[in-house]
Amino acid sequence: GAGVSQSPSNKVTEKGKDVELRCDPISGHTALYWYRQSLGQGLEFLIYFQGNSAPDKSGLPSDRFSAERTGGSVSTLTIQRTQQEDSAVYLCASTSGNSGNTIYFGEGSWLTVV
Amino acid sequence: AQSVTQLGSHVSVSEGALVLLRCNYSSSVPPYLFWYVQYPNQGLQLLLKYTSAATLVKGINGFEAEFKKSETSFHLTKPSAHMSDAAEYFCAVSDKTSYDKVIFGPGTSLSVIP
Numbered sequence: 001g002a003g004v005s006q007s008p009s010n011k012v013t014e015k016g017k018d019v020e021l022r023c024d025p026i027s028g029h030t031a032l033y034w035y036r037q038s039l040g041q042g043l044e045f046l047i048y049f050q051g052n053s054a055p056d057k058s059g060l061p062s063d064r065f066s067a068e069r070t071g072g073s074v075s076t077l078t079i080q081r082t083q084q085e086d087s088a089v090y091l092c093a094s095t096s097g098n099s100g101n102t103i104y105f106g107e108g109s110w111l112t113v114v
Numbered sequence: 115a116q117s118v119t120q121l122g123s124h125v126s127v128s129e130g131a132l133v134l135l136r137c138n139y140s141s142s143v144p145p146y147l148f149w150y151v152q153y154p155n156q157g158l159q160l161l162l163k164y165t166s167a168a169t170l171v172k173g174i175n176g177f178e179a180e181f182k183k184s185e186t187s188f189h190l191t192k193p194s195a196h197m198s199d200a201a202e203y204f205c206a207v208s209d210k211t212s213y214d215k216v217i218f219g220p221g222t223s224l225s226v227i228p
Contacts, residue, residue: 033216042220043158043204056215091158100146100165100208103216105158 002026004106006092012112013082021077021109026095032075033069033095033103038047038088044092049075116141116209117186126225133192135222137179137205140186146208147188148216149179153201161203164188175199200226 005024013019025032034046044057049069060066064083069075078087089110094101121136139145149161161175169181176193179190188205205219 035218043218045215047218048215093158100163102160102163103149105150107157 004083004092004094004104006090006106006107009107010110010112012114015084015113016081017081018078019111021079021090021092021111023075023077023092023094023106025073025075025092026104027073029094029104030072031095031103032069033089033093034075034077035093036061036088037091038107041088042090046077065096076077079111083112084113087111087113116145116217118205118207118217120203120205120219120222122222123179123220124223124225126227127195128227129197130194133177133190133195133199133224135190135203135224136207137188137190137219138186139188139205139207139221141207141209143209144183147179147181148206148208149173149188149190150204151201151220152204152215153220158204161190195224195226197226197228200224 026090032049037043047067048056050075051072053082064080067077089108091108092104093105095101117140119138147164150158151161152158161177162171164171164181172178177192179188181188202221202223204221206216210214
């Protein structure tokens with residue numbers, strides 16, 4: 001597609017439920033990132049994909065968080081047993097993978113856990 | 115490990131005044147450096163980037179930034195602030211020695227006073 005597409009744009013879920021957030025990167029982009037932006041906070045790195053593999057998962061805050069990428073394209077971020085502190089905007093970004101290239105962000109998925 | 119600090123979580127300037135947003139980085143090697151802007155209720159977009167060519171980088175909307183290795187800084191400036199510049203600004207660093215991991219600073223919120 002023309003840009004990075006994320007869905008859902010907004011999600012309200014009850015505490016303890018699982019949620020899946022989807023990211024469709026720019027066509028041909030081999031590198032994909034997930035970041036989290038909490039209210040009034042900066043961007044917290046979660047995970048990086050190169051192709052289908054994730055060489056850096058160091059930012060995932062707990063084992064309730066997981067992500068996968070299939071076909072070198074779409075990625076899904078899953079949060080199990082959601083907690084109120086998981087409420088944030090989850091941003092996906094992609095780039096061609098060459099160091100120094102611009103990364104392009106999606107509009108984000110706004111997650112609210114009640 | 116690379117890191118980014120932004121001095122001042124909130125900066126206010128008068129319309130027409132100089133804008134100066136500070137960014138300092140920590141990296142074992144000269145990195146790639148970026149400034150991204152996030153307008154209210156919008157996604158992040160690239161303002162400008164430094165990739166080891168000219169140390170003075172010009173970006174969109176009249177912004178520019180200068181890479182100073184001796185000061186490990188990449189401050190963002192604009193000679194004359196406009197009301198439309200009100201936004202959140204993020205400095206980011208990419209370490210060329212590893213994969214294309216991009217780490218963001220905490221952000222600076224810019225307000226422009228009429």
